[in-house]
Amino acid sequence: MSASSLLTARQLEVSIGQTRVVRGLDLQLEPGQSLGVLGRNGSGKTTLLRSLAGLHRPDRGELLLDGHPLQTLDRRHIARRLGMLLQHTNYAFEASCEAIALIGRHPHLGPLATESAEDHALARQALADVGLAELAERSCMDLSGGESRRLALATLLVQDPAIMLLDEPTNHLDPANQVAVLDVVIRRQRQSGRAAILALHDVNLATCYCSHVLMLHGDGEWRCGPTAELLNEAELSRLYGCRVRRVDDGQQQVFAVAGAR
Numbered sequence: 001m002s003a004s005s006l007l008t009a010r011q012l013e014v015s016i017g018q019t020r021v022v023r024g025l026d027l028q029l030e031p032g033q034s035l036g037v038l039g040r041n042g043s044g045k046t047t048l049l050r051s052l053a054g055l056h057r058p059d060r061g062e063l064l065l066d067g068h069p070l071q072t073l074d075r076r077h078i079a080r081r082l083g084m085l086l087q088h089t090n091y092a093f094e095a096s097c098e099a100i101a102l103i104g105r106h107p108h109l110g111p112l113a114t115e116s117a118e119d120h121a122l123a124r125q126a127l128a129d130v131g132l133a134e135l136a137e138r139s140c141m142d143l144s145g146g147e148s149r150r151l152a153l154a155t156l157l158v159q160d161p162a163i164m165l166l167d168e169p170t171n172h173l174d175p176a177n178q179v180a181v182l183d184v185v186i187r188r189q190r191q192s193g194r195a196a197i198l199a200l201h202d203v204n205l206a207t208c209y210c211s212h213v214l215m216l217h218g219d220g221e222w223r224c225g226p227t228a229e230l231l232n233e234a235e236l237s238r239l240y241g242c243r244v245r246r247v248d249d250g251q252q253q254v255f256a257v258a259g260a261r
C-alpha cells in the first residue's frame with residue numbers, strides 16, 4: 001500500500017443477492033485520481049460504491065480509509081473524509097435548497113453547534129457552483145429531476161470530503177449540465193489530497209473525465225487500469241455484450257454502439 005492512498009481494497013469480495021460483484025478486488029485510490037466504474041445494469045456498481053462507503057458489508061477482504069480499517073472508524077470521522085452522492089435523489093420534507101445544502105456541514109459541526117455565517121456562505125457558493133444560486137430559497141420539493149440532482153451534488157460539495165463517491169452523477173441531466181456538473185466534480189477532485197469514484201453509464205464521459213476505470217463484469221470478474229489503456233473496442237464490447245466501435249475524427253475519439261455482436 002502506498003503511504004498516500006486514500007482508500008485501499010485488498011482481496012475484496014462483495015456480493016448481493018445472487019450477484020457476485022467483485023472477487024479478489026485490489027484497489028488503491030490515490031490523491032488526484034478519478035476512477036470510473038463501468039458495467040451493465042445490475043452488475044453491482046451501486047453495491048460496490050456502498051461497500052466502499054462502509055454501507056454494505058463485504059464477504060471477505062479488507063477496506064482501509066487513510067490506512068485504517070474502515071469498520072474501526074466512527075461515522076462522523078468517515079463523513080469528513082468520504083461522502084457519497086446516491087443514485088436517486090428523493091426529498092421527503094419541505095426545506096429550502098440552502099437548508100438542504102447546509103446538511104453537508106453537519107459532520108464538521110460539534111454536537112450542539114449551529115451553522116455559522118461561514119457555513120451559509122459555503123452552502124450559497126456550492127449552490128452557485130452547480131447553477132442553482134437563484135433557487136436558494138426555493139423548497140427542495142419544488143425542483144425538477146435535474147435540479148434535485150444538482151442540489152444533492154451541492155450538499156456533497158459542502159460536505160467537502162477527500163473522497164467523493166458518485167453514483168451516476170449525470171442522471172436526469174441534459175448534455176450541457178452533464179458536462180457542467182462533471183467539470184465541478186473534477187475541479188474539486190483535483191484540489192490537493194482528493195479523489196473521486198464515479199459510477200457511469202456513459203463511456204464517453206468516462207473517457208473525458210476519468211484517469212482510471214474499473215470494469216465490473218457482473219460475475220465477480222473485474223478489470224482496472226488507466227482509462228487510455230483499458231477503454232477499447234474489444235474490452236467495451238465484452239463488457240456490455242454489444243458491438244462497440246471507436247470513432248475518431250482527428251480531434252476526439254468516441255465510442256459508439258454499433259448494434260448486436
Ligand SMILES: Nc1ncnc2c1ncn2[C@@H]1O[C@H](COP(=O)(O)OP(=O)(O)OP(=O)(O)O)[C@@H](O)[C@H]1O
Nearest residue numbers: 016017018019039040041042043044045046047048
Ligand atoms: N437488497 C438486495 N437484495 C438482493 N438483491 C439486490 C438487493 N439490492 C440490489 N440487488 C440486486 O443486486 C444486483 C446489483 O445491483 P446494483 O444496484 O448494485 O447494480 P448496478 O450496477 O448499480 O445497476 P444499475 O446500472 O442498473 O444501476 C442487481 O441484480 C439487483 O437487483
